[in-house]
Amino acid sequence: MRIHFKTSYEHDIRLFPDWWSFCVYATLIVIAVALPWLMDDFFLGEVTNVLIWAIAGLGLMLLTGQTGQASLGHAAFLALGCYSCIIFMEQGWPFLIAFPAAGILTGVVGTIIAIPAIRLHGIYLAIATIALSILADDIIVLMEPITDGVSGKFAPMINIFGIEIERWTTPDRFYWLVLAVTILCTLAYRNLLRSPLGRAMAAVRDSEVSATAMGVHIARTKAAAFGISCAITGLAGALMGFYAGAFNNETFSIVISITLLMMIVIGGLGSIHGAFFGAVVVAFLPQFLSMTKDLIGGSSVAIPGLETGVFGMILILFILFEPMGIYGRWMKIRIWFELFPFARKDMFKRQKSYLKTERLR
Amino acid sequence: MSTLLEINNATLKFGGVVAVNDLTFSVEEGEVYAIVGPNGAGKSTVFNLISRFYNPYAGSITFDGHNLLDRNADSVADLGIARTFQNIELFDHATVLQNLLVGRHRHRKTNLVQEMLFTPKVRQEEKRHREAVEEVIDFLDLQPYRDKMIAGLPYGVRKVVELGRALASGPRLLLLDEPASGLSVEETQDMRWWIDDIRKQMGITVLMVEHDMGLVSGVSDRVLALADGAKLAEGTPQQVQSDPAVIEAYLGAGAA
């Protein structure tokens, strides 16, 4: 086990606790950057998909894992980010302006929607956001003059200073673009965690009463969390649009919202790693299932609902046996090896906590 | 000495029940002021009035010349009022250090964008916050628990962490809601020394609700006895303890 001797306050603020973890993450980034030379285009596309889902997951993680507000309507913000980015570009805006603008617009709209929503707790917030997700679908259809309704839109070519980027013709460049956005979003998330706003979010999640007594403005903090979360989700939505190439009102359905929430729960609520682990599961599950089907010699006919069914089953097992998600399991394995052979079984025993009710009726 | 906190004719009703009844008292700068009384006397309710969780039905509350009733619950801390809770309200899924750092929230000077970019100013501020928090950790001997999650800590330690979080905000007035409840004899003794030091070394005024009369008479300058939301007696610990009305309220009619 590594022991950190802290000699200055800088130690606690640093991005990486020690040289070892700095090296690990640096290696990871080097490998990630070099990936296009190591993989064929098909797998590169899959990895790109994982990263896009991870960005969306980071967005929702900030809201659900960090601030404790479960949203079942984030597909609406994916859609808003996607549509606004593409529409801006159709107006002739360059990608480098349209893309952040889409993120900011989504964040602003998210904050405005949050203002009534933050008064809602738990299930009420869940149902409000479900309604939002369902409404988004219909609103896209109703706004046909701008959104092209059911027939949908096609993503244009991205052009950054003359470099053309497109998902199919230049998968490597598209991958690097997504990777850059992923790293930036992760950094922003990490920075929030080590500064007052991030702590205020955790405070709101764990005890609104004492957060208030410490001078944290609950509504403002939740609205900020909503805003940042929606902005990141909007960016992911725009990238999803480019990745899919074509999209319409059904691309960002309620199922996507639910999948996103399940994804971060499977990955591990409240951790950055969790968003990435969850994204891997979501992105590779369809491939995995079709491969298994081929292996057991099943027919090639698609079974409707199989993916969501299996996904649901995985989630149920996780909530029952490993509520901390993949990240929680990973941490336990790591600690077990670090302490070897001194790890005891009861070290990870969950603290029994009794129902702390917020219900008043 | 000047008056720091002043409560005048405060009344609070829940439906038909009068929780606080025409209560008037004031806390002087630099003193330790204790509120005692049987269960349901309205002691915690007084705290919740000061924290602005409840709105008084009538009366006024002023702190150092500021009308508290003009403020929302989240801006009470800005004036330098910090508090603890009867049933510990910590942030369970965060470390001790992070909990104490939330106490520094009222000193936040940076905005969202700066924090996302972690500009040099944020870094500098963070260092300042951490310096302040480390002092509190030293003062309360919390070093062994610094990076531990609250959820796994024993009750006595949590109680101290909550005190630490309130101290980290650098308050002028500290509201302690039953600081010794549930603590062992040794822990209560520690708490007593800390309250003494908080007042003497840090110059912080303390207003506390407490059942443990040993602690109350040990640290407090003045005591207020409450019953049914109204003032029963006020004075030095000895005066209040020997007041017939107080004895009657505690032991029932006819005991005095």
Added chain:
Amino acid sequence: MEVVQLLVSGLANGCVYGLIALGFVLIYKATEQVNFAQGDFMMLGAFVCLGLTNAHYMGLPFWIAAPLAIAIMAVLGYLLDFFVLRHLFGQSQTAVVILTIALGFVIRFVAGVIWSHEPQTLESPLAIGDFNIGGVVLGMADIAVIVVTVLLTYFLYQFFQRTKLGLAMQAASQNQMAAYFMGIPVKRVQGMIWGLSGAVAAVAGILFASKGAIDPNAGLLGIKAFAAAVIGGFGSLPGALMGGLIVGVIEPFASRYFPAGYSQIAPYTLLLFVLVFRPHGLFSQVRVKKV
């Protein structure tokens, strides 16, 4: 005349929503858990009855199959609580929400595998056609739905007011700890609530399947019913039923009098309005948390 027709079909739909919403509220009141799979329970109940009744499957007489289906769903509800939800004790409400949504996915998948994704109709004696009163054409099934819902609500009300078990359930819902000390087996009572709400879902499902075709995705109706429960106020049984009726009645009128495209969004728009202006539902009072 048209108004009456719209009203009756709206009320009949509303009754189904109301019954599903009733299931939500039963569980919420007793356990503070929210069963987002209630709509899928309804679908499953309908399919179980259909599987027992239809000649293509088992071909039992409807009047034997229907009670059997209700009993099966009640047992399923109880087992679900016993094997899954009881182990979530102490975890956050969100965990339960997500878990039950996932459960809905699983139920939909299983139903699709067993009964296929083709829409099917229940060979129900309730669906014996329409009849005509003074120019108003009413579906027999619609009338049956309304009558059954009224009866069921009445019996549930009596059950909670009069029987020992009903009172125990009420007690357990108001204060688990106190109920436990008074000798009420809280866990078993909670299991029974899950069973009861499974049975109510089955009734809703049978009624729904008598009105028209059903397929595994019918469970998504649960979202609408959930909206109904929130509109009515999550804390009250009559509120849930009223919410269901409101949503049920709004739909046909919106699709008749609003331009196309606006009719689906009407219930959700109402829901958002209610959440913004009366966050705890139209029929409930609010109190504040004590520190």
